[in-house]
Amino acid sequence: MADTGIEPKDSGQKGSKKVRVKKQSTNVDMTPLADLGFLLITFFMFTTTFSKPNVMGLNMPPKTPPDDKQIDRPEIDISNSISIILGGDNKIYWHQQEQQDLNPETLVETDYSKDGIRKEILIARKKAKDEEKFTVIIKPTDDSNYENLVNVLDEMEITQSTRYGIVDPSPNELSVYEQKTGKSSGGSANNE
Numbered sequence: 621m622a623d624t625g626i627e628p629k630d631s632g633q634k635g636s637k638k639v640r641v642k643k644q645s646t647n648v649d650m651t652p653l654a655d656l657g658f659l660l661i662t663f664f665m666f667t668t669t670f671s672k673p674n675v676m677g678l679n680m681p682p683k684t685p686p687d688d689k690q691i692d693r694p695e696i697d698i699s700n701s702i703s704i705i706l707g708g709d710n711k712i713y714w715h716q717q718e719q720q721d722l723n724p725e726t727l728v729e730t731d732y733s734k735d736g737i738r739k740e741i742l743i744a745r746k747k748a749k750d751e752e753k754f755t756v757i758i759k760p761t762d763d764s765n766y767e768n769l770v771n772v773l774d775e776m777e778i779t780q781s782t783r784y785g786i787v788d789p790s791p792n793e794l795s796v797y798e799q800k801t802g803k804s805s806g807g808s809a810n811n812e
Contacts, residue, residue, distance in 0.1 A: 701755045702744040708763025724800040741779045759789040
């Protein structure tokens with residue numbers, strides 16, 4: 621007789637014995653589940669659409685030509701432009717002045733809000749002699765950071781300003797900026 625784990629009841633005995641069932645092993649082989657898990661992970665990786673980063677295109681000017689080739693640089697009429705100076709501590713300044721006429725009173729401080737620089741750009745464009753040639757000149761100082769430049773470039777996109785340039789501020793603009801912010805650069809700022 622095969623061993624089934626059940627002991628037969630002996631009918632000839634006075635006391636009855638309990639029937640004991642042999643316990644089976646409860647180990648589960650997880651290997652097929654691990655294979656299934658990896659198959660599911662692989663499936664979802666291949667079928668998922670990854671989010672693409674938002675990138676704003678920035679066209680850079682061509683490399684400067686050799687000295688023997690001169691480029692005709694167009695003059696920008698002051699009424700057709702606005703100069704934006706990026707300062708420290710997330711401050712931004714603008715003006716529509718000739719270099720020699722610029723002073724701390726004509727350098728206007730504003731912020732990055734829609735009622736700040738965005739409004740000033742739109743007003744300056746409407747006052748321009750030729751709106752098609754309206755140009756925004758962005759001038760970051762050493763005090764500004766990369767985030768300030770990105771914020772101003774975002775404003776170019778929002779205001780649909782297609783003509784803009786990034787240049788270093790002139791020495792006169794830096795001097796006026798330092799006077800306006802109260803910084804001194806080796807005695808060039810006026811003491812009032």
